[in-house]
Every structure is written in structure tokens, then in C-alpha cells.
Amino acid sequence: MILYDYCRSSAAYRVRIALNLKGLAYEQVPVNLLQAEHRGEEHLARNPQGLVPAFEDNGVMINQSLAICEYLDDAYPQTAPLVAGTPADKARIRGLAQLIACDIHPVDNLRVLKYLVGELGASEEQKLEWYRHWIHEGFKGLERRLAESNQTGKFCHGDTPTLADVCLVPQVFNANRFETDLSAYPTIVRINEACNELKAFADAHPNLQPGA
Ligand SMILES: N[C@@H](CCC(=O)N[C@@H](CS)C(=O)NCC(=O)O)C(=O)O
Incomplete structure (x- = not known):
């Protein structure tokens, strides 16, 4: 699992918390927003909106922090759920x-x-x-x-x-x-x-x- 993130991005911060709560190990690749790395072609290929985070798992690239968190619940049901109950x-x-x-x-x-x-x-x-x-x-x-x-x-x-x-x-x-x-x-x-x-x-x- 690779999280393309930036330290002060709150959307990426959400995904870091979610991964930690679920006890899933991941690699971090920093994308520096202040140096506009998110606007470069390398990152646009990961997230065409030019935003962080982007998250890669098993060759699949996922954008949008809430979608990533819900993906983690669906793909790793053996870990603590983030959305549960009735x-x-x-x-x-x-x-x-x-x-x-x-x-x-x-x-x-x-x-x-x-x-x-x-x-x-x-x-x-x-x-x-x-x-x-x-x-x-x-x-x-x-x-x-x-x-x-x-x-x-x-x-x-x-x-x-x-x-x-x-x-x-x-x-x-x-x-x-x-x-x-x-x-x-x-x-x-x-x-x-x-x-x-x-x-x-x-x-x-x-x-x-x-x-x-
Ligand atoms: N709805 C998106 C929001 C992503 C987002 O806005 N990311 C911010 C950092 S928190 C960003 O990349 N901003 C770059 C910019 O505004 O130029 C998500 O939840 O993933």
C-alpha cells in the first residue's frame, strides 16, 4: 500500500489515521504542495484533480479520502471498522x-x-x-x-x-x-x-x- 500524501494535508491526515486505526502498514510518498508537486504530471497521473491524497493498493489507484477510508473497511474487513452498526x-x-x-x-x-x-x-x-x-x-x-x-x-x-x-x-x-x-x-x-x-x-x- 502506498499513500501519496503531504504532511499538512488534512485529507491525507484522515487516511493516515484510518490506516493506523486499522493496523495496516503502508509506504508514504510525500507530494510537496508548497512546491506544487501536486500539479506536476507525475502526480496528475495518480490524481487528475491535482490533489492529495492518492492511495495505491494492489495496483489500484484510489482518490478521495472518504472513498479510501471506506475502501479500507471493505477490503480489510478483519480490521477495526470505521463505519459500523445499524x-x-x-x-x-x-x-x-x-x-x-x-x-x-x-x-x-x-x-x-x-x-x-x-x-x-x-x-x-x-x-x-x-x-x-x-x-x-x-x-x-x-x-x-x-x-x-x-x-x-x-x-x-x-x-x-x-x-x-x-x-x-x-x-x-x-x-x-x-x-x-x-x-x-x-x-x-x-x-x-x-x-x-x-x-x-x-x-x-x-x-x-x-x-x-
Ligand atoms: N475531497 C478531497 C480533498 C482533497 C484535498 O483537497 N486535498 C488538499 C490537501 S488537504 C490538496 O491537495 N490541496 C491542494 C491545493 O489546494 O492546491 C479528499 O477528501 O481527498
Whole structure:
């Protein structure tokens, strides 16, 4: 298994956590986003969107972090599932994961920030305001969903990490990197801390990756 990733990519961070939770060994090939390696032909052949991660297993190349995580569940059912339970449990886990991966992360992505500052002429201050605005928009709803549900446990869904936690931790890392005030989200902060006490999450931290 090969993960083409970048240390600070939160989508790749998700896959690193998922692989660690499932106890699957993998090789890492860094693709440096700051040097635009993701826009080069070598990486476009792996992911024509020019994004990381890309994941290769048994000669098959897979794109999109959530699809990669669900592939791991399907291809390696003997390992801890990331999405499990009744249809309603699975829908809740996927819903929480998608709230982060589909509704928060894409608008704060590197290419969006570059476009804001480059093509649209936003200042650094406006860029930061944009970044934090979309974190707050997403985290408001996420906090309420987590805090008001008795299905929330030590982690986002019960007392075992799931795909929702795999998405939550990198998003909180990003929020902290951009110095976002998270005091209004005690449940998110608590779950993030509980996750990071686990080796699978700690080992996936951006600072510990090649090229960090
Ligand atoms: N939906 C994709 C998102 C992938 C993505 O946005 N990757 C970012 C890093 S977190 C990236 O490659 N950004 C490069 C850029 O914006 O130029 C996934 O989940 O895999």
C-alpha cells in the first residue's frame, strides 16, 4: 500500500489515521504542495484533480479520502471498522464525517485561499477571516449535533473511533493552525483530545510525517 500524501494535508491526515486505526502498514510518498508537486504530471497521473491524497493498493489507484477510508473497511474487513452498526448508526457516522469533509474543508483548501489572495486580491487579514468564518459555520452545527445526541460518547459516535473522528481531528488541527477560537465547541475539543491520546491518531500528526 502506498499513500501519496503531504504532511499538512488534512485529507491525507484522515487516511493516515484510518490506516493506523486499522493496523495496516503502508509506504508514504510525500507530494510537496508548497512546491506544487501536486500539479506536476507525475502526480496528475495518480490524481487528475491535482490533489492529495492518492492511495495505491494492489495496483489500484484510489482518490478521495472518504472513498479510501471506506475502501479500507471493505477490503480489510478483519480490521477495526470505521463505519459500523445499524443503517442509522452508519448514516450518523457518515453524516458527521461529511459535514466536515464536504462542507467545511473544501472552502478552506489551499487552492481556494490562493485564489482569494491572488485572483481576487484579498488581504492576508481577509484570508484569515474567511478561513475562520467557515470553520465556525461548520463547527456550530457539528458541536450541536454532538452535544445534543446520546449517541455521542467518548468519541463522535460511541466509545470507539469512527470515520467521523478520522475527519474531526485533522479539521481541529487546521483550526488551531489558523488560531481559531474553539471555546464555543467544548464537545469537539473534548473528542479531539480523547482521539489524540490514542497512538493511531498521535502517529498520524503532521509534525511527525516525512517532509514536515
Ligand atoms: N475531497 C478531497 C480533498 C482533497 C484535498 O483537497 N486535498 C488538499 C490537501 S488537504 C490538496 O491537495 N490541496 C491542494 C491545493 O489546494 O492546491 C479528499 O477528501 O481527498
